[in-house]
Every structure is written in structure tokens, then in C-alpha cells.
Amino acid sequence: xxxxxxxxxxxxxxxxxxxxxxxxxxxxxxxxxxxxxxxxxxxxxxxxxxxxxxxxxxxxxxxxxxxxxxxxxxxxxxxxxxxxxxxxxxxxxxxxxxxxxxxxxxxxxxxxxxxxxxxxxxxxxxxxxxxxxxxxxxxxxxxxxxxxxxxxxxxxxxxxxxxxxxxxxxxxxxxxxxxxxxxxxxxxxxxxxxxxxxxxxxxxxxxxxxxxxxxxxxxxxxxxxxxxxxxxxxxxxxxxxxxxxxxxxxxxxxxxxxxxxxxxxxxxxxxxxxxxxxxxxxxxxxxxxxxxxxxxxxxxxxxxxxxxxxxxxxxxxxxxxxxxxxxxxxxxxxxxxxxxxxxxxxxxxxxxxxxxxxxxxxxxxxxxxxxxxxxxxxxxxxxxxxxxxxxxxxxxxxxxxxxxxxxxxxxxxxxxxxxxxxxxxxxxxxxxxxxxxxxxxxxxxxxxxxxxxxxxxxxxxxxxxxxxxxxxxxxxxxxxxxxxxxxxxxxxxxxxxxxxxxxxxxxxxxxxxxxxxxxxxxxxxxxxxxxxxxxxxxxxxxxx
Amino acid sequence: xxxxxxxxxxxxxxxxxxxxxxxxxxxxxxxxxxxxxxxxxxxxxxxxxxxxxxxxxxxxxxxxxxxxxxxxxxxxxxxxxxxxxxxxxxxxxxxxxxxxxxxxxxxxxxxxxxxxxxxxxxxxxxxxxxxxxxxxxxxxxxxxxxxxxxxxxxxxxxxxxxxxxxxxxxxxxxxxxxxxxxxxxxxxxxxxxxxxxxxxxxxxxxxxxxxxxxxxxxxxxxxxxxxxx
Numbered sequence: 001x002x003x004x005x006x007x008x009x010x011x012x013x014x015x016x017x018x019x020x021x022x023x024x025x026x027x028x029x030x031x032x033x034x035x036x037x038x039x040x041x042x043x044x045x046x047x048x049x050x051x052x053x054x055x056x057x058x059x060x061x062x063x064x065x066x067x068x069x070x071x072x073x074x075x076x077x078x079x080x081x082x083x084x085x086x087x088x089x090x091x092x093x094x095x096x097x098x099x100x101x102x103x104x105x106x107x108x109x110x111x112x113x114x115x116x117x118x119x120x121x122x123x124x125x126x127x128x129x130x131x132x133x134x135x136x137x138x139x140x141x142x143x144x145x146x147x148x149x150x151x152x153x154x155x156x157x158x159x160x161x162x163x164x165x166x167x168x169x170x171x172x173x174x175x176x177x178x179x180x181x182x183x184x185x186x187x188x189x190x191x192x193x194x195x196x197x198x199x200x201x202x203x204x205x206x207x208x209x210x211x212x213x214x215x216x217x218x219x220x221x222x223x224x225x226x227x228x229x230x231x232x233x234x235x236x237x238x239x240x241x242x243x244x245x246x247x248x249x250x251x252x253x254x255x256x257x258x259x260x261x262x263x264x265x266x267x268x269x270x271x272x273x274x275x276x277x278x279x280x281x282x283x284x285x286x287x288x289x290x291x292x293x294x295x296x297x298x299x300x301x302x303x304x305x306x307x308x309x310x311x312x313x314x315x316x317x318x319x320x321x322x323x324x325x326x327x328x329x330x331x332x333x334x335x336x337x338x339x340x341x342x343x344x345x346x347x348x349x350x351x352x353x354x355x356x357x358x359x360x361x362x363x364x365x366x367x368x369x370x371x372x373x374x375x376x377x378x379x380x381x382x383x384x385x386x387x388x389x390x391x392x393x394x395x396x397x398x399x400x401x402x403x404x405x406x407x408x409x410x411x412x413x414x415x416x417x418x419x420x421x422x423x424x425x426x427x428x429x430x431x432x433x434x435x436x437x438x439x440x441x442x443x444x445x446x447x448x449x450x451x452x453x454x455x456x457x458x459x460x461x462x463x464x465x466x467x468x469x470x471x472x473x474x475x476x477x478x479x480x481x482x483x484x485x486x487x488x489x490x491x492x493x494x495x496x497x498x499x500x501x502x503x504x505x506x507x508x509x510x511x512x513x514x515x516x517x518x519x520x521x522x523x524x525x526x527x528x529x530x531x532x533x534x535x536x537x538x539x540x541x542x543x544x
Numbered sequence: 545x546x547x548x549x550x551x552x553x554x555x556x557x558x559x560x561x562x563x564x565x566x567x568x569x570x571x572x573x574x575x576x577x578x579x580x581x582x583x584x585x586x587x588x589x590x591x592x593x594x595x596x597x598x599x600x601x602x603x604x605x606x607x608x609x610x611x612x613x614x615x616x617x618x619x620x621x622x623x624x625x626x627x628x629x630x631x632x633x634x635x636x637x638x639x640x641x642x643x644x645x646x647x648x649x650x651x652x653x654x655x656x657x658x659x660x661x662x663x664x665x666x667x668x669x670x671x672x673x674x675x676x677x678x679x680x681x682x683x684x685x686x687x688x689x690x691x692x693x694x695x696x697x698x699x700x701x702x703x704x705x706x707x708x709x710x711x712x713x714x715x716x717x718x719x720x721x722x723x724x725x726x727x728x729x730x731x732x733x734x735x736x737x738x739x740x741x742x743x744x745x746x747x748x749x750x751x752x753x754x755x756x757x758x759x760x761x762x763x764x765x766x767x768x769x770x771x772x773x
Contacts, residue, residue: 108733
């Protein structure tokens, strides 16, 4: 998503132009998309305006709200007026918001409301996007005062007349406007369901003969994918007459010729986008900027252009080259390449050299060999060249040409390759014949990747060993711990056993004691009953 | 001490003329700056008569009428006008040539910076009214209502001074018949209420501008004539 650069404060168009580096343009393009995320309006008032606070300017210009002179005028009420008016305007920034429209919704002294409204308008917080058509009507409508002629000076708030048209404010128009516009531009509306065809559509283009003058007439008809699949062909049209068209926004497609033209003109004109767009012809200013930003080296490119580098050829070539590559390999790669790679070719070589020194010649050589082999596999003609060449040095393989391939991509680009070859040749001295940079770069890239992979493998192996070692020691420690625990438990068991025997002894002695006691009780009982008996006898005797 | 009737930035007096001499009727409305020397009145009258090619008899009539209204106005000068906060609804219901205007809004009597002319101007601009007479007519209508309310304030202030001396402050003075009641400020502007109107009330405070056809204008004028008799 669009990240906002810290400086999206657009003061006026001139300032902006002066510091129009690529990053600013980036932020400009992005800011347009991200307008919905931004809160501040984009005019004079934006410098101080904030939804949350009331600024000094407001305090000063509308003092009556802040001097506490009346219940009807307080900062809170001012803020409510202000917020309402601005929000009201933003509901549709393309129309001019009139005071009469606003005042019906606000409670308060009409004069104060007018003052607030005029204030906001003056600071461009509202109505800055509108060129005023009614302006002419106004002045004569002024009030005539019979005795004293009042000079009513119509102040010119013409913010929208400065010639620069500000992009619309954040509103639903911004959020959905892009979609709406896209739809309009493409004008691809399904002939059956009348919905927009956004992904892919089928086009019916059958030449039918005009009945009147027998001249062939192209009849074109569009169906969206859904309708086509469900068989809604409309009328007498046949499925075979429809051609599938991936609907690609025409503006988004850049041919290589256009791209190189763009790069050329950027080098020539720098950040003067008007001139650049003029040069490119087929694309407009915004598209040019967007494209350049998309290119992986756009930043560098522009920086270079601004410096007005005298010898643009190597960089230009490299870029062109890489761009060609990127386009060959499809768009995903394009997105990946974002870092400002400087001189691609030579830095790549350096990188490869660095990696190879790290790994030793043997690994690099095998990597290079593998790279060359796979390149050969990929392209027949490069194999021939490699075979002819015969030697692929230890460090860097001699990257090879595929002139045809290049030629197929872009004829002119090949011609541009030649001038810088000498430069690169210095870095890889082993190369004998003329080698196109393209193949060399690719081979080098492959080698680098191979070498890096080898390195990675080494590292991975080492890491694995390390891990194994660590795991082993960990297990050992765990084992030790378990053994200790076991021993502890054994001790514990011993203690328990001892205790058990002790308890058993205790029990035995207790039983013995009890027996003893019982015995004693028993004997005692007998003697008692004997005494009892004699006593009874005695009693009966006395009774008788 | 406040000057009499100065609820606006320009202290202008609304003057309305309706003079009929020998079946010829002259009607006009405009504002007058009371600080201008009164000698201007006659000059203005002469000028008007000349411009409009009216019979000379009108000169004195016009001058007299203006003078009377000015004098009347000045009689309130120097009165204690301060009545505390007062915001009144102003209702417009007027026809100027082919344009019919109905509107309603609030006016702060104590906002001495208010400017009916400026308001009228923006009104015409916003509503796309091209008739140049509409703007002044609106401004004068506002000034007349403000004037009337001010006069009532003075009289009722006198009365209340006689009746009760104790109570002061936000003592809402008797309702005026024309200007309607002053609004309840605490209800409208208190901390609890929003100054954004409820949506259903928007229509009430929205101006209505109608452009009438010639027949409609004729019919209306005929009706007005009948009412006047």
C-alpha cells in the first residue's frame, strides 16, 4: 500500500516543482491514491488546519468566538460550525458550496455564520477546487444606499483560479472515483448483463455485410466472462465468434520501445515531466511517472538525470537491459527488484567475485559450470557460443550472447549494448571474443546464485551438525537428571521401608500390651464376681 | 451607553416611501445613513424626481416623508438598548417584481458587525437571482424588522424600568408582534445541544425562491390592491 512520505505538505505548485525529486513525485502519485487517508485540506489553510484543534489563525480572525462575549459564540460552537461546513463541502468537492446551502443546517446568528463561511472559503478550506461561474453576477446585486455610496469591495477569493487545479479532496469521489473512471475509460460494459467487465471479457467481432451498400461493417460486441460461460450470447451470435480478451488497461501496457523512449527522455529532460510525456507521446505525464517509479532503478535514473550526467550510456544500457530481462521473465521479478542497484553489470561481477573468494575456486567453478549448462539448456544458440568459446574460467564464466534473443526483444537495444562492452571486458579479462552483456550478466547471476547456494549449503550443513551436537548434549543432560531422580526415589523407598518395619514393630508391641491389659481385666473381673456372689449369698442368708 | 439602533455594522435607517399624488403613485424603499446632513434629503428628493420624471409636487412629499422617518428614528437615539443576549428569528416573505422570496434565519441583535447588505448579496448570488432589485429589497426587509424590534425593545425597556426595578439580567422582554420571540439561547447554544440543526428542520430554514410569470404577478398585484382598499 501507499506509504506516505513525511513531506506531503503541498504548499504551492512552484515550491513543489523546485524540489521535485523522484521521491516527491512518488509521494505525489501516492498521495493522490492515499488522499482518503489524509485529513488536511490542500491549500493555504492546510498549513495550520487540524480537525482536532483550533489554530491561532482561527482565534485571531474570528475573535468573537473566543472572547467569551456571548453564549451564542464559543469555541465549541465555532468548531461545530467549522467542522460541519468543511464536511459538507467534502461530500462533493467538485461543486461550489454556497452559504445559503449551509446556513439552513446551522443554528446561529446569520452574520456570524457568514463570517465563518467566508473565513473558511478565504483560507481554501472549502471551495478551493471550484472555478466560480457565478462570480460575474454578484457585484451589481450589491445594495444601493441612497445617501452614502458604499464601496463594496468584492474580495477575490479565487483560489481555484490560480491556474493550478488541485486534485479533489478526500471524499467518496476519491475512494471510488478511480473505479468509476476506470470503468468509463475502458467503457467495457457487458452487452448482456450491463455490468462492467473488469477481469476478462469476450469480444464479438464479426464482419457483417451492410445490407444497404454492401460494405463490410465491423460489429463489435462485448460479453463478460460470466455471461459468456452461462451462454447468454444475445440474439443470433455464436460462441465461436467471440474472442477472449484479457482486458488489460491499455494505458498500463508499456512496450519496450516506449520504455526506452521514456528512459531516454528522462535522461534528456530530467524531471520535467511535461517534456518527457511529450517525448514519449503515447503516454501521459502520470503514466510516465508511474512507470519510472515502477522500474527497479527509477530513483537512480532520475537522480542521474538531474545531475545531467554526461555519459549516460552505461547506466541507461544496464537499465534497459535489466528491464528487458525483467520483461522476459514476467512481472513478478519486476516487483522484487526495488533496491537501487547501481551499475548492475559490474557490481554483479564484483559480488560474484566476492562470493567466489569466500568459497574457494572449486565451488565457484562448479557453480559456474552448472550455470552455463543450464543456460545452454535454456537456449540453443548460447550453447553454440559457449562451445566455441570452450573455456569457462574458474572464477567467472564467460557469459555469452544470444543476439537473436536480444534482437527479438528489441533491435535497437542491441546496438546500444556495444558501447559499454569494452568497459565490462576489463573486469573479466579472460573473455576473448565480444560477449553481449545480457548473457554475461545472466551467466554471472546464475553463478552467483549457484555459489551462494553452495555457501548456503555449507552453512546449512554446519548448522545441522551444530544442532545435532546440541541435541545430543541436551539428551545427555536429561538422562543425568533422570538418573539422579531414580536414585533419590530409591533412597526414599529405603527410608519408607525402614519406617514400615518400625511401624510394624510398634503395632506388635501395642497388640501385646492390649492382650496384657485384657488379661488383667479378665482376672480382675473374676475376682469381682466371686466377691459379688458371696455377697449375694450373704444377703439371701440374712433374708431367710 | 449604546447608540440607538445599531445592531449592524452600518448604522442605516430603512426608509420606505409610498406617495400618491393625483393618481400617480410612487413607492420605493432604501436605506439612509442618519449621520449624513439633513440637507441631503432635499437634494436626494429632487434628484429622484428628476430621474424618474415625476411631477415636481413629489419633491416635497418625498423629502418630508424621509425627514419624518429620520426624525422618528433619531427619537430613539441615546436610549439604553442593551437587553442582554438576544437572537431573533427574521422571516422574509416578499415579492420583488417577479421574484418571490420566503426565508427564515436567526439574527443576533447584539452582533454589531452584522451586515444585512452583505447577507442579501450572498443570498442573491447563492440563489442565482439576477434581478438587481432583490438584494436591496432583502436588506431593507431585514433592517425594517431589526428596527421594529429595536423600537419595541426601547419601549418595553421603559415599561419594565417603571414596573420593576429589581430583576435584571436575562429578562426576556415582551414578545414583539413582528419579530417574534427571541430564541432561547441556552436551549440552542447550551453545552448539551449541537448547533447543527436537526435534518427535519432544514426545510424550515431553507430559503424558497420562486420566479413568477407575468400573469401571476398581475394577479398578485390586483389582490394587493384590493387588500389595500
